[in-house]
Amino acid sequence: xxxxxxxxxxNLKTNxxxxxxxxxxxxxxxxxxxxxxxxxNCCGTVHTMTSDNLMKRIAPVRVLSRSRKHIEELEDSPNxxxxxCSMCNSTLKIVNKEVKVDEDKLSKINYQLEExxxxxxxxxxxxxxxxxLRDSVGYKNIAKKVIKELKGIKVVPYYGCMxxxxxxxxxxxxxMPSVLEYLMESLGAEVIFSPLFKFCCGSYxxxxxxTIVDSQVSKILQDVRVKGANAMVVACPLCxxxxxxQQKKLIKQTGEKNPIPIFYFSQLMAIAMGEPxxxxxFEDHQIDPRKLxxxxxxxx
Amino acid sequence: MKIGVYICECGxxxxxxxxxxxxxxxxxxxxKVSVSRVYRYACSEPGQNLxxxxxxxxxxxxxxxxxxxxxxxxxxxxAVLKERGLNPYLLEMVNIREQCSWVHSDKKQATEKAIxxxxxxxxxxxxxxxxxxxxxxxxxxxxxxxxxxxxxxAALDLAEVGYKTYLVEKTPSIGGKMAQLDKTFPTLxxxxxxxxxxxxxVGRHPNITLLANSEVVEVEGFVGNFKxxxxxxxxxxxxxxxxxxxxxxxxxPVIIHDEYNENLSPRRAIYIPFPQAVPATYIIEEETCLGIxxxxxxxxxxxxxxxxxxxxxxxEIIEEExxxxxxATGYEAYPIENIGEYGYGSIHNVISGLEFERILSASGPTDxxxxxxxxxxxxxxxxFIHCAGSRDPAKHLPYCSKVxxxxxxxxxxxxxxxxxxxxxxxxxxxxxxxxxxxxxFYQRAAEEDGVIYIKGKVSExxxxxxxxxxxxxxxxxSETVEMHADLVVLANGMMPSEGTKKIASMLKxxxxxxxxxxxxxxxxxxxxxxxxxxxxxxxxxGPKDIPETVAHASGAASRASTILAQKELEIDxxxxxxxxxxxxxxxxxxxxxxxxxxxxxxxxxFGHTIKVAVVNEALCKGCGTCSATCLNGAIGHLGYTxxxxxxxxxxxxxx
Numbered sequence: 001x002x003x004x005x006x007x008x009x010x011n012l013k014t015n016x017x018x019x020x021x022x023x024x025x026x027x028x029x030x031x032x033x034x035x036x037x038x039x040x041n042c043c044g045t046v047h048t049m050t051s052d053n054l055m056k057r058i059a060p061v062r063v064l065s066r067s068r069k070h071i072e073e074l075e076d077s078p079n080x081x082x083x084x085c086s087m088c089n090s091t092l093k094i095v096n097k098e099v100k101v102d103e104d105k106l107s108k109i110n111y112q113l114e115e116x117x118x119x120x121x122x123x124x125x126x127x128x129x130x131x132x133l134r135d136s137v138g139y140k141n142i143a144k145k146v147i148k149e150l151k152g153i154k155v156v157p158y159y160g161c162m163x164x165x166x167x168x169x170x171x172x173x174x175x176m177p178s179v180l181e182y183l184m185e186s187l188g189a190e191v192i193f194s195p196l197f198k199f200c201c202g203s204y205x206x207x208x209x210x211t212i213v214d215s216q217v218s219k220i221l222q223d224v225r226v227k228g229a230n231a232m233v234v235a236c237p238l239c240x241x242x243x244x245x246q247q248k249k250l251i252k253q254t255g256e257k258n259p260i261p262i263f264y265f266s267q268l269m270a271i272a273m274g275e276p277x278x279x280x281x282f283e284d285h286q287i288d289p290r291k292l293x294x295x296x297x298x299x300x
Numbered sequence: 301m302k303i304g305v306y307i308c309e310c311g312x313x314x315x316x317x318x319x320x321x322x323x324x325x326x327x328x329x330x331x332k333v334s335v336s337r338v339y340r341y342a343c344s345e346p347g348q349n350l351x352x353x354x355x356x357x358x359x360x361x362x363x364x365x366x367x368x369x370x371x372x373x374x375x376x377x378x379a380v381l382k383e384r385g386l387n388p389y390l391l392e393m394v395n396i397r398e399q400c401s402w403v404h405s406d407k408k409q410a411t412e413k414a415i416x417x418x419x420x421x422x423x424x425x426x427x428x429x430x431x432x433x434x435x436x437x438x439x440x441x442x443x444x445x446x447x448x449x450x451x452x453x454a455a456l457d458l459a460e461v462g463y464k465t466y467l468v469e470k471t472p473s474i475g476g477k478m479a480q481l482d483k484t485f486p487t488l489x490x491x492x493x494x495x496x497x498x499x500x501x502v503g504r505h506p507n508i509t510l511l512a513n514s515e516v517v518e519v520e521g522f523v524g525n526f527k528x529x530x531x532x533x534x535x536x537x538x539x540x541x542x543x544x545x546x547x548x549x550x551x552x553p554v555i556i557h558d559e560y561n562e563n564l565s566p567r568r569a570i571y572i573p574f575p576q577a578v579p580a581t582y583i584i585e586e587e588t589c590l591g592i593x594x595x596x597x598x599x600x601x602x603x604x605x606x607x608x609x610x611x612x613x614x615x616e617i618i619e620e621e622x623x624x625x626x627x628a629t630g631y632e633a634y635p636i637e638n639i640g641e642y643g644y645g646s647i648h649n650v651i652s653g654l655e656f657e658r659i660l661s662a663s664g665p666t667d668x669x670x671x672x673x674x675x676x677x678x679x680x681x682x683x684f685i686h687c688a689g690s691r692d693p694a695k696h697l698p699y700c701s702k703v704x705x706x707x708x709x710x711x712x713x714x715x716x717x718x719x720x721x722x723x724x725x726x727x728x729x730x731x732x733x734x735x736x737x738x739x740x741f742y743q744r745a746a747e748e749d750g751v752i753y754i755k756g757k758v759s760e761x762x763x764x765x766x767x768x769x770x771x772x773x774x775x776x777x778s779e780t781v782e783m784h785a786d787l788v789v790l791a792n793g794m795m796p797s798e799g800t801k802k803i804a805s806m807l808k809x810x811x812x813x814x815x816x817x818x819x820x821x822x823x824x825x826x827x828x829x830x831x832x833x834x835x836x837x838x839x840x841x842g843p844k845d846i847p848e849t850v851a852h853a854s855g856a857a858s859r860a861s862t863i864l865a866q867k868e869l870e871i872d873x874x875x876x877x878x879x880x881x882x883x884x885x886x887x888x889x890x891x892x893x894x895x896x897x898x899x900x901x902x903x904x905x906f907g908h909t910i911k912v913a914v915v916n917e918a919l920c921k922g923c924g925t926c927s928a929t930c931l932n933g934a935i936g937h938l939g940y941t942x943x944x945x946x947x948x949x950x951x952x953x954x955x
Contacts, residue, residue, distance in 0.1 A: 173640070174640065175640035175641055175643065175760070176640075176643075176646060193763070195762035195763060195764040195769045196762075198760075
């Protein structure tokens with residue numbers, strides 16, 4: 001069994017529990033087990049990336065250092081820290097690259113880390129779970145583990161921004177990403193293309209100006225409905241939150257009859273691989289996906 | 301030896317920052333100096349007369365002028381010395397303008413610097429030897445590389461003056477990019493109609509030897525005496541016998557993309573590039589033909605009435621000497637597939653400017669009806685995006701490609717003329733219409749022909765059903781723009797062609813940061829290069845439109861004539877020379893010489909054969925790289941000997 005040192009981040013423990021549990025479950029099936037770093041801390045998110053202050057890089061570098069230590073305890077583990085959240089992935093990747101090219105920065109951060117008897121030797125790579133699935137596991141091996149093909153699910157892959165931007169953190173081609181599309185096809189789902197697959201969901205504006213998020217989300221969902229899809233698949237907890245929570249609100253306002261459930265890619269994998277439906281925590285979703293799964297006789 | 305020193309005030313250019321009187325006084329006590337004077341404008345007629353009189357009355361034999369850069373007035377003062385029977389190389393210019401007064405503000409310090417520079421020059425000048433420039437003969441033939449409109453114009457002009465001119469073109473026909481255009485701005489006259497008479501003239505002119513399907517493979521020699529090897533590829537069709545009957549084409553089993561139509565239509569392996577091609581002959585494309593081996597397929601030969609097809613044709617190497625070379629190797633459209641967000645290459649209905657040009661053309665793949673590539677429908681909304689690749693220093697070309705505003709405007713206008721109910725939208729950064737009647741043309745498109753202009757860039761193009769979703773910004777209203785279109789035309793920028801890069805490196809022509817060949821002077825020598833005898837025509841030196849290219853090419857032809865008209869040329873005497881006693885034949889100078897002017901030759905020395913470096917006096921530019929490289933100090937530099945430079949350094953290091 002190949003084990004990966006896995007960094008969850010805050011969202012995965014709060015409003016995206018189903019994302020984490022389903023991902024961990026399928027990772028075991030695919031011989032690429034995600035094992036949580038025992039004493040991880042916050043990646044720093046927006047605070048890390050919106051200033052040049054080196055102090056704000058300490059948190060992500062400490063994560064990398066602890067993950068490096070964690071690897072020692074794991075089985076056949078490559079020098080890679082696996083992430084699920086797009087924001088964590090982006091933050092860790094950018095900071096990792098930054099300290100790899102700038103020894104001066106690294107030594108300053110290491111000086112701070114010494115207090116906690118930590119040090120980082122720039123020998124880690126940050127990998128999103130999707131990258132591991134694509135590059136290390138392979139779509140063919142995923143398809144082999146599918147016991148229940150996702151017949152009838154017409155899904156629009158939606159990438160959002162953080163998986164593809166900026167250049168240093170992208171996991172796929174920023175203009176024509178394909179990883180979610182191929183993954184969904186290997187699960188037997190029908191992939192439907194929407195030109196708004198990279199259109200911003202509104203992101204953190206959800207905390208200061210909901211109307212921005214509303215206009216973005218309603219556009220995205222409108223196109224998904226026009227194209228005849230019945231589900232969306234995402235990889236980012238923030239995209240999922242905006243598309244799911246705001247959709248509920250918009251449906252109340254407009255009386256829209258056709259709700260679109262939002263899945264994390266790992267949830268659809270878990271269903272296709274016959275994991276118990278409870279691990280997906282569908283009860284946390286505002287638009288309950290179980291209705292669609294029941295219609296398609298996929299609920300378990 | 302009597303040295304005369306003249307300090308120029310250059311109005312206030314020098315006198316404003318330097319105490320010229322003090323400088324002049326400082327030179328008086330120096331050895332061998334007979335006279336030291338200040339004059340307001342030394343380069344003026346009275347200034348020159350002052351020097352002439354002093355030479356006669358005081359018997360001066362060496363002159364020092366402290367004034368501007370030698371690149372400005374050294375020839376002026378050398379002529380003064382020559383007139384009075386002195387050796388012109390006994391003149392010394394001291395640059396106290398560009399390198400002193402212009403760059404300093406403190407008068408005291410600037411004066412001190414001028415004094416040191418002058419003192420150094422006096423000490424050096426005392427050691428100077430008279431030098432005699434060499435003379436070389438001139439071959440009165442011209443070579444023009446590249447058969448686009450620039451090369452055609454340059455070749456015709458040179459041939460008209462009476463010089464034998466070779467025009468070398470890589471592709472099977474001359475005409476270049478202009479032959480692919482449908483109409484030209486701002487007059488909307490048909491490109492082929494104005495180009496083809498010139499092409500025909502080239503084919504018929506008794507002074508022009510046209511080598512199509514040929515490439516320059518080697519250039520040796522120097523101004524007046526270039527030795528050039530040209531490879532003429534085999535065409536497998538005898539152009540004299542070929543009657544252009546077209547019988548061979550339908551039988552050819554090979555179907556490939558037609559580059560003349562920007563790959564939008566098919567052609568066969570035996571083909572004529574386009575109906576007006578010059579030389580007017582069919583050719584067989586070696587790379588795609590099923591086999592120049594007639595056992596495999598000889599269908600074309602079987603049907604050829606006049607028996608023009610000859611599979612035994614071989615490529616030939618033509619060696620010829622030329623006095624001057626005109627480089628007209630042109631441009632290439634920017635590879636817009638590099639602009640990921642526009643999706644060119646993955647989205648069918650996103651096309652390039654040249655592709656649209658072919659679609660508009662009556663001889664093009666759609667017979668002049670505007671149809672889009674994906675389904676052949678007539679597009680009802682066409683979006684034209686300017687600056688596709690241009691003016692994007694972060695990711696693409698940093699410069700403005702100059703012609704795209706106008707050709708996109710022309711495209712939009714032509715589209716509106718052909719599809720009356722169609723909408724044409726132009727996204728632009730700025731509209732640049734600097735040219736005669738260009739602004740009027742743009743006004744006409746916007747005001748009379750209803751072309752819509754939106755100031756702003758498109759951020760992405762996405763496929764949405766059978767339409768295209770265009771997302772961008774209108775920077776005048778600061779609103780995001782989202783619209784659907786049936787066809788998007790990208791206005792590719794211009795970049796140096798492969799041929800331009802290849803010829804530049806073959807001729808050792810310096811290129812600028814963007815890869816275009818650098819002019820000898822951007823303003824005053826726009827068609828010269830730093831290699832004497834090599835001239836530039838057209839877009840090899842930067843983006844140009846057709847009128848500018850034609851004027852540039854005529855300029856190049858006229859500049860080339862100034863060399864071809866000479867019987868012999870004088871070569872500057874300040875070149876490298878080898879002390880054979882010191883040279884040990886290591887060859888480091890040979891490797892370091894940027895002009896390939898040094899060779900190792902075997903010499904007999906006291907019964908032993910040794911190798912020594914020999915400088916080709918005609919090729920040497922006197923750059924001094926070899927002298928600096930030589931470990932034995934065996935290569936010196938006439939006019940800049942070690943002694944002279946040491947004397948200068950000594951003077952400069954004394955306080």
